[in-house]
Amino acid sequence: MPVGGFHPGSALSVTHLSLDEIGHILEQASRLESMAPLPRARLYAKRRVSLLFYESSTRTRTSFELAAKSLGADTVLVSALSSSIEKGESLKDTGLTLRALGAECIILRHPNSGAPFLLARTTGVPVLNAGDGIHEHPSQALLDLRTILTRLKKSSRNLAETTLRGVTVTIVGDILHSRVARSNALLLPRLGAKVIFCGPEALLPAEAADIGPGVTVERNFERVLEQSDVVMMLRIQKERLAGLHLDLEEYMQQYQLHSERLKKFAPRALVLHPGPMIRGLEITSEVADGANSAVTEQVRNGTAVRMGLLARALDACNPSGKKSGRKR
Amino acid sequence: MKAILIHGGHLVDPANDVDDARDLLLVDGRIAAVDAPGRLNTLAKKQNARRIDANGLIVAPGLIDMHVHLREPGQGYKETIASGTRAAAAGGFTAVCAMPNTSPVNDSAEWTRWMQAPEREARVRVFPIAAATRGSMGEALTDYVELKAAGAVAVSDDGKPILRDDIMFEALTAAARAGLPVIQHAEDTRITQGASMNAGAAAFRLGLRGMSAEAESEIVERDIELLSKMADRRAHLHVAHLSTAKALEAVRRAKQKGLHVTCEVAPHHFALTEEAIADYDTHAKMNPPLRAGSDRAALIAGLLDGTVDAIATDHAPHAIHEKEQEFERAPNGIIGLETALGLALQVLHFQHGMALPRVIALLSSQPARLLALEHRGSLAVGCPADVVLFGANEDWRVEAEQSKSRSRNTPFDGWVLPGRVHITLCGGEIVYDAGLTS
Numbered sequence: 001m002p003v004g005g006f007h008p009g010s011a012l013s014v015t016h017l018s019l020d021e022i023g024h025i026l027e028q029a030s031r032l033e034s035m036a037p038l039p040r041a042r043l044y045a046k047r048r049v050s051l052l053f054y055e056s057s058t059r060t061r062t063s064f065e066l067a068a069k070s071l072g073a074d075t076v077l078v079s080a081l082s083s084s085i086e087k088g089e090s091l092k093d094t095g096l097t098l099r100a101l102g103a104e105c106i107i108l109r110h111p112n113s114g115a116p117f118l119l120a121r122t123t124g125v126p127v128l129n130a131g132d133g134i135h136e137h138p139s140q141a142l143l144d145l146r147t148i149l150t151r152l153k154k155s156s157r158n159l160a161e162t163t164l165r166g167v168t169v170t171i172v173g174d175i176l177h178s179r180v181a182r183s184n185a186l187l188l189p190r191l192g193a194k195v196i197f198c199g200p201e202a203l204l205p206a207e208a209a210d211i212g213p214g215v216t217v218e219r220n221f222e223r224v225l226e227q228s229d230v231v232m233m234l235r236i237q238k239e240r241l242a243g244l245h246l247d248l249e250e251y252m253q254q255y256q257l258h259s260e261r262l263k264k265f266a267p268r269a270l271v272l273h274p275g276p277m278i279r280g281l282e283i284t285s286e287v288a289d290g291a292n293s294a295v296t297e298q299v300r301n302g303t304a305v306r307m308g309l310l311a312r313a314l315d316a317c318n319p320s321g322k323k324s325g326r327k328r
Numbered sequence: 329m330k331a332i333l334i335h336g337g338h339l340v341d342p343a344n345d346v347d348d349a350r351d352l353l354l355v356d357g358r359i360a361a362v363d364a365p366g367r368l369n370t371l372a373k374k375q376n377a378r379r380i381d382a383n384g385l386i387v388a389p390g391l392i393d394m395h396v397h398l399r400e401p402g403q404g405y406k407e408t409i410a411s412g413t414r415a416a417a418a419g420g421f422t423a424v425c426a427m428p429n430t431s432p433v434n435d436s437a438e439w440t441r442w443m444q445a446p447e448r449e450a451r452v453r454v455f456p457i458a459a460a461t462r463g464s465m466g467e468a469l470t471d472y473v474e475l476k477a478a479g480a481v482a483v484s485d486d487g488k489p490i491l492r493d494d495i496m497f498e499a500l501t502a503a504a505r506a507g508l509p510v511i512q513h514a515e516d517t518r519i520t521q522g523a524s525m526n527a528g529a530a531a532f533r534l535g536l537r538g539m540s541a542e543a544e545s546e547i548v549e550r551d552i553e554l555l556s557k558m559a560d561r562r563a564h565l566h567v568a569h570l571s572t573a574k575a576l577e578a579v580r581r582a583k584q585k586g587l588h589v590t591c592e593v594a595p596h597h598f599a600l601t602e603e604a605i606a607d608y609d610t611h612a613k614m615n616p617p618l619r620a621g622s623d624r625a626a627l628i629a630g631l632l633d634g635t636v637d638a639i640a641t642d643h644a645p646h647a648i649h650e651k652e653q654e655f656e657r658a659p660n661g662i663i664g665l666e667t668a669l670g671l672a673l674q675v676l677h678f679q680h681g682m683a684l685p686r687v688i689a690l691l692s693s694q695p696a697r698l699l700a701l702e703h704r705g706s707l708a709v710g711c712p713a714d715v716v717l718f719g720a721n722e723d724w725r726v727e728a729e730q731s732k733s734r735s736r737n738t739p740f741d742g743w744v745l746p747g748r749v750h751i752t753l754c755g756g757e758i759v760y761d762a763g764l765t766s
Contacts, residue, residue: 012607090649090652090653091653091654092652092653110654112654112655112656112657113534113535113536113608113655113656114534114535114536114607114608114654114655114656115654117607117608118608118652118653118654118655122652132535133535133536133656134535135534135535135536136535176532179535182533182535205532207528207529207532208532210529210532210533211529211532211533212533
C-alpha cells in the first residue's frame with residue numbers, strides 16, 4: 001500500500017490500509033474493548049495524543065478522545081476557534097507546535113480534502129484522519145465494517161476478498177459531499193461486498209461509480225432496497241443545498257427511509273447512519289429506533305475501532321523506554 | 329567590434345528552413361554570417377572572434393516564451409524580472425513575454441516601460457503583455473495604442489477571463505486596430521468557483537471540486553463566435569494555455585474556417601495528467617488544471633498536426649510557504665522556464681517522433697510570428713544574436729533546489745530530461761553558460 005513519506009502509524013485513507021492491517025486493527029479493538037478499564041489505562045499511560053479539530057464534531061471527537069483516555073493517554077484538544085489558527089497560523093506550523101509539545105499522534109478533522117496528508121508530510125508524526133473535507137473518514141468506514149461484520153455474524157479474523165461476498169451495501173443520499181460514502185466505497189468492495197450509491201443526480205454525479213471496482217450508481221431507491229443487505233442513510237446537508245437543484249419534498253418522497261418502505265422492500269436489511277441524523281428527513285424515527293437499526297452500535301463500535309487505530313499509531317512510534325501495548 | 333564564432337554545431341533554424349551542419353558568426357550582437365562548417369574561419373579570424381565549439385550540439389534560435397509570470401512589480405518574494413530572466417536563460421530562452429497580473433496590474437504605459445527598464449536587470453529580452461482591461465477587471469478597455477507604443481506585444485487579462493461578450497468584442501476590435509493580439513485565459517469563472525482540479529472521477533475520488541472541460545471550451549467557442557462576427561480581418565484571438573480536447577477542437581474548426589485564431593499549450597499539459605496530483609501534491613495544481621489522459625493525448629495530436637501554434641510555459645513562481653498549504657488553498661501554477669525544452673524534446677521529439685525543427689519552431693519562430701516580434705526566433709543574417717546551444721540527446725537531472733528562479737514549485741524535480749542547455753546567448757552576450765563547452 002502506498003504510504004510514501006507518511007509515518008506508518010498514520011491512517012489517512014482506507015486505501016493505505018492492507019486487509020491484514022485492518023484485521024489487526026479490528027482484533028485490537030475487540031481485545032481492548034473487552035479489557036478491564038484500569039489495566040487498559042496502563043497500556044499507553046501518559047502517551048500524548050492531540051486532537052486537532054478545524055470543524056465541529058460530537059461523535060468523532062468524543063469517541064477519539066474517549067478511546068485515547070481509555071488507553072491511558074493524555075489528550076489535548078485544539079480547535080480552530082480559541083487557538084492561534086484564528087490568528088492565521090498554518091496547518092504545518094500548528095502541527096509542528098503540537099509535535100514540539102510532545103504529540104505522538106495527531107487526530108485531525110479538517111474542512112479541506114487532503115489536509116491530513118499535508119499534516120503527515122510536514123510533521124512526520126502519525127496522523128489519524130478524522131474526516132477531511134468531502135474526501136475520507138477512514139475510522140468511520142472501519143466502525144461501519146465492524147458493525148456489519150458483527151450483525152451479519154461474520155468473523156473479523158482473516159479478512160479476505162471473500163469475507164463480504166454476496167453482501168450488497170447501499171449508500172443513500174448526499175454521496176457528493178460525503179466522506180463516509182467515499183471511505184466505505186473504497187473499503188467494502190475490497191472485502192467482496194457490492195456497493196451501490198443511490199441518490200438524485202444533484203447529489204450523486206455519474207462519475208462516482210468510477211471511484212473504484214465494485215461500485216455502481218442507481219437512482220431508484222426502492223429497486224435497490226430489494227437487493228440490499230445493508231442500507232446506509234446519509235444526512236442531507238441542508239447547508240450545502242444552496243445552488244443545487246433539489247426539491248426537499250421530492251427528495252423525501254423518493255429517498256426517505258420510512259417503515260413502510262423498509263418493510264415492503266428490505267424487511268431484513270441492516271440500517272446504518274453515520275450521524276448526525278435529521279429525523280423526519282432522510283430517515284424516520286421508527287426506522288432509526290427500530291430493530292433493523294444499528295445506529296447506536298455504530299457509535300459504540302467507533303470507540304473500539306479508534307482504540308485500535310490509536311494503539312497502532314502509538315505502537316508505530318514506540319519511543320524507547322515506554323512499554324508497548326501490542327502483544328506479539 | 330565583438331565577434332563570436334559558433335562552429336562545428338548542427339544548426340536548426342526553422343524560420344529559414346535550415347537543418348544542417350553550419351557555423352555561425354555573431355558580430356556586435358547580430359548574426360553576421362551563416363555558412364558551411366569551416367567556411368567562416370577566415371572571416372572570424374579577421375574579426376578576432378572568440379570561438380565556441382558546438383561539436384555535437386544543436387545550435388538554434390534562442391527560445392521565446394510567450395507566457396510567463398515574472399511577478400514584478402509587487403511580488404518580488406516569488407520572482408523578480410532579474411531572477412525570472414536568469415531562469416529563462418538557463419532554460420535556453422532569450423525572450424519572455426510577461427503577463428500583466430502583477431501588483432499593481434500592468435495596465436499602463438508607465439508600468440509597461442518600467443518592466444523593460446535597465447534597472448530591472450533582465451538577463452534576456454522582456455516583452456510585456458499589458459492588461460486588456462483596466463485592473464484586469466473586465467469592465468473598461470485599456471489604451472491599446474499607447475500600450476503598444478510603450479512596448480506591449482499583446483493584451484490579456486491572464487489569470488482571469490474577459491467574460492462579458494461586449495467587452496471581449498470591444499477588446500478584439502480595439503486590438504485589431506492597434507495591431508495586437510488578444511490573449512484569452514479561457515475559463516468560465518462563473519462555474520469554476522471553489523474548483524481546484526479537473527472535473528471527473530479523480531476529482532470525485534479526491535473530494536475536490538472540479539473544473540469542467542466546458543468551462544474552458546465554452547469561452548473559446550464564445551470568443552471564436554465573436555471573432556467570426558468581426559469585419560476587421562486583422563483581429564487576432566490567441567488562446568492561452570489551452571488544456572482540453574474540446575477547446576482544441578473548437579480552435580481546429582475555427583482555423584479550418586480561416587479565422588485568425590491561434591493557441592499555445594504548456595509543457596505540463598502535454599507531459600502530465602491529473603493523476604500527478606496523487607496525494608494532494610500542490611506542485612500539480614495549476615490553472616487550467618492538469619486534465620485527463622484523453623485531453624493530454626489530444627493536445628499531443630494537436631501539437632503534431634499543427635493545430636497548436638506554440639509551446640508556452642505559463643511559468644508561475646510561488647513561495648514555498650504558499651505551496652505548502654491545503655490543496656484547495658494553495659495558489660495555482662508551477663515554474664517552467666528551465667524544463668520546457670527538456671519536456672518538449674522528451675515527450676514530442678523522442679516519444680512522439682516530432683521532427684526537431686518543429687519542436688524548435690514551436691518554442692521560437694512560432695511565438696515570434698504570433699506576436700509579430702520582428703527578427704526574433706530566426707538566425708538569418710542581421711537578426712539579433714539570440715542563440716541557444718544544447719545537447720539534444722544529453723540527459724540531465726532536474727533539481728528544483730538549483731533553479732535560477734526564486735521559487736521551487738515544480739512537479740518535475742528529480743526528473744531526467746534530454747536537451748541539456750550548454751550556452752544561451754542574447755544579443756551576442758553569453759547570458760547562461762553551464763560550463764560544459766570549451
